[in-house]
Amino acid sequence: MNIPKIELHLHIEGAAPPAFIRGLAQEKGVSLDGVFNEDGSYRFESFNQFLSVYEAACTVLTGPEEFGRLTTAVLEQSIEQGVIYTEAFLSPDFCGGGDVGAWREYMHAMQEASAKLPQIEMRGIITCIRHFGPDQAKTAAKCAAETAGDFITGFGMGGDEMRGKQGDFAYSFDMAREAGLRLTTHAGEWGGAESVWQAVRDLGVERIGHGVQSIDDPRLVDHLAEHEIVLEVCPGSNVALAVYPDWHSHPIEKLRERGVKVTVSTDDPPFFHTNLGAEYDLLGHHFGWDDEIVRDVNITAANAAFCDDATRKNLLKKLEPAS
Incomplete structure (x- = not known):
């Protein structure tokens, strides 16, 4: 599948190759006992274990230089x-632990690394x-506000997602x-x-990360659409995390058919033994997604991207079918 792809949901640390x-x-001479399986992949059996392994892996990412290298590895x-x-x-x-000055150094390292790879555009959320x-x-919001651009x-x-309510974070x-x-x-998720209702009502977001359980509330599905x-x-x-038992049970196609704007991402790809190409291959296998649907979903992603109009226009041009 040669259609260019746009990814809107990718955790930089979670995308780190094992x-x-x-x-x-x-x-660094750091022990990461319990983080990896014998085959070298990340080890976890539940969502809470996933979070623990994720945070343990992050302990070796201790400075801007490492995050610059990480950015390069992920974007490649x-x-x-x-x-x-x-x-x-x-x-x-x-x-940097939430310190604005330290955060700026990390951000610059990641921005500089991404700028060296002109084949791909990167933005940070x-x-x-x-x-x-x-x-x-x-503290995170202050870092965001101070470095918005x-x-x-x-x-x-x-x-x-089970800790507190969305509205607790409205400030x-x-x-x-x-x-x-x-x-x-x-x-x-x-x-x-x-x-999802809380996120829409109490935080006023324009996108939802995951959002798949919206399918259980027809009124919410209509609202999203x-x-x-x-x-x-x-x-x-x-x-992989057993939110749904298998691909056939996943509601992405039902949501799309109901008029909800869906995009496709990998979240933390090496943890889940996936990549964006594999995601689209499986969507084609299980739901019959063809090139037209894949292109349409990526156009949706381009229009929903948190980027400037010039970048969006360029992305949409690249998504036009070859004449």
């Missing part, structure tokens, strides 16, 4: 899959970590909105349709 993390650990993977534009979730909690609590989220274009929230989202940042948040709220769907992640 070999990259093992290499850093060896360089994306380029191999035909990705021409990606939005990566970046957390100041993992990049700063995320607070839900299970770190609302007060810590304000051409590279940092959005603000969102990841982490354990942080208001701060980001006032700084001109676009808004998204994880919802409807574990917290049910109600968590009517208000053109875009879902950043990560089917392989949902199946």
